[in-house]
Amino acid sequence: MNPNSINIYWFVIPLSISISLVYAATRHESWNRIAWHAARLC
Amino acid sequence: MKPANIDLKNPYLAAFLAWFMPGLGHVYQGRRGKGVLYFVCIFLLYAVGLYLGEGKIVYWKWVNPLRNAEEFRLAYLSQFWVGLGALPALLQATLAHWNQPPILGGFLAEPPLHVINELHRLGKFLDVGTVYTEIAGLLNILAIYDAFEGPAPELEPEPTPVAAANASMVENGV
Numbered sequence: 001m002n003p004n005s006i007n008i009y010w011f012v013i014p015l016s017i018s019i020s021l022v023y024a025a026t027r028h029e030s031w032n033r034i035a036w037h038a039a040r041l042c
Numbered sequence: 043m044k045p046a047n048i049d050l051k052n053p054y055l056a057a058f059l060a061w062f063m064p065g066l067g068h069v070y071q072g073r074r075g076k077g078v079l080y081f082v083c084i085f086l087l088y089a090v091g092l093y094l095g096e097g098k099i100v101y102w103k104w105v106n107p108l109r110n111a112e113e114f115r116l117a118y119l120s121q122f123w124v125g126l127g128a129l130p131a132l133l134q135a136t137l138a139h140w141n142q143p144p145i146l147g148g149f150l151a152e153p154p155l156h157v158i159n160e161l162h163r164l165g166k167f168l169d170v171g172t173v174y175t176e177i178a179g180l181l182n183i184l185a186i187y188d189a190f191e192g193p194a195p196e197l198e199p200e201p202t203p204v205a206a207a208n209a210s211m212v213e214n215g216v
Contacts (some may be wrong), residue, residue: 011170014090016186018083022181026188029048034079036163 016042046083048073060189062125066184067189075186080185084178092166100128100175101152102135117172123179123186132176 024037050056051071060067065081070073092100100121107114121128134144134151144151161168187194
């Protein structure tokens with residue numbers, strides 16, 4: 001696969017989702033709150 | 043501040059397990075959902091980053107950063123916090139320091155200089171892989187803290203089921 005054929009911003013998506021979920025999970029215990037917090041951060 | 047409704051068991055052991063394998067400390071505490079979430083988010087991010095860098099972007103070298111800043115692996119200081127996934131690098135560096143041959147087929151051993159130079163053909167994959175592995179390690183620090191201390195205190199406490207029911211009754215004018 002040619003690395004230059006992929007827009008680098010596609011790699012930000014999994015990074016952003018992971019950071020949001022992990023950060024939200026360290027702030028809350030309830031899954032609803034984790035999901036809302038993560039969604040706000042994304 | 044420890045939340046009253048979470049049994050953190052032995053927080054030191056939980057923190058160690060959370061470092062050793064992302065999510066393991068939470069599974070030990072019975073917080074299985076969070077354990078799976080941390081494992082998927084952190085370990086998968088690390089694994090994908092390592093794959094993008096062809097397994098040659100995570101390694102350590104025992105050098106004094108004040109004397110040999112160029113060869114000092116600053117990235118590994120954050121990658122280390124992934125635990126087991128990055129631990130072979132420390133082992134390989136220690137063996138190399140004592141002039142012993144690498145083990146595990148050279149997994150996470152310091153690559154020769156020509157291999158490191160040749161990695162630049164990966165282009166942006168090299169940078170993305172490095173960032174992924176570093177961020178994974180840094181995220182695991184948050185997970186370790188969560189295993190040790192519980193969720194960080196909030197400004198507004200999470201409503202208990204009774205308080206939530208009362209609030210909905212007030213809203214409905216009951």
